[in-house]
Amino acid sequence: MSTAQTSPFVPGSLTDVANAHTMFDEFPCYQAVLGWMANFVLQPDERLGRAGAVCPRLASAIDADLVQLVAVRTAGTSIDDAVRIGQGLADLYVELFDETTFQRGALMAIFPDLDPADAAQFIDAGHARLRPEFVRRAMMLGEFHPASTVGSVHNRDFPVMQSPVPMFAVRALTTHDALFLDQPGPDRHELLRHYLDYLGDRAPTTVLRRVQARLPKTGR
Template sequence: MSARSMSGAGITDAAPSVVTGSLIRASDVDEAAGRWPQYEAGLRWLDDFVTQPHPELGRPGAVCPRLAPALHARAVWLATVDVPAYTADQAVLAGRLLMQLFNDLARQSDRADTTLLGFFPDLPADRAADFIDGGHRLLRNEFAAHGLMLGEFHQASTVGSVHNRALPVMRSPEPMFAVRTMTPHDLLFADQPDTPPAERLAYLLHFDRHVSARLSSAARTQLYARIAAARTASRTGASS
């Protein structure tokens, strides 16, 4: 029985690892054609959906307005991660590994443009939601504390656009985590459905620390009002 097939017992010393040779720039994928089919599928999805406008998005512009400039700057990196078990705990370890790798890569180019996509090609489709979404829930504020955003993508994702919750913008053909720096735009993601008030408050405080200096005075006023509301909700246990 492989370590990956075990439920968790006996693998406490095992940790995720980046597959040797898998770290490449998105712009160099053609040079490794056929070796990393997950990259080819993922990049087709980025080209056909993520970097394009969508009639159901609820706003003008691309689904992700940051990605095309990052691709143009050759600042998008791809890596394949091997995990010993498909559990949320292992997803957390994988996310932290990708955070460390992102920080190393960001020293080589503009940190604001750098994006890292970590692929999990061996992750079964019926385990993807628990692994990717479960890991994201546990890691979201940990990444925010470092001024980073963690995106969660898989084939069965139900995460919708901020402007149209019915459009599943995180539904990708390959399961992956995406790591990038936090931007002023990310204030939109503070109020995700079902986010507990204490977690919302923590996210807003991290956002304030890392991003508020780049906001207009009006946006900072709005941010501080949202922090005050989240702090009150956290004390009272209200949902909003």
């Protein structure tokens, strides 16, 4: 049985962006997410502190029909609930994208039943627990909800992770992610070691040297 047909994913809710409009009646959250993508994520914003769209890789993924949406039901709102769902989400990404599409795909898991008041703990704290496991598996996990205060890496005052509904987003780890992983935090060295494990032979020399210099001398 496909992972998308098992709990907590809503059976029949998995769809690509091109066909998501056929599910708006059943999943109005899809309409909200597609509108947010078109009007914000795919657009430039001077608050970013850099040129280009908010997410510079999403347009090509949509054009290649490699962006999938899935709805997730959750009665629990604890960090453990978020971790359990996130682990299943990682498995689903691996199932959806093979070696030819893994690097270009994106999977958005939307939580239509999650109260925005509970989203900060569920999404943000769940993300903090899940992130090392995702990076170890060569994936990045994005955390989005209406009250997010997570800022752009170039402008911390710009809450770039705000979305109309709570959601997790999954994509493959890429060489530019050193910028996001090399940030203060208890998992910093672990994340950078996973980065080297997967991308050390592909990262630009300047990036590779910076990552290696960041690790303790007793590390790799």
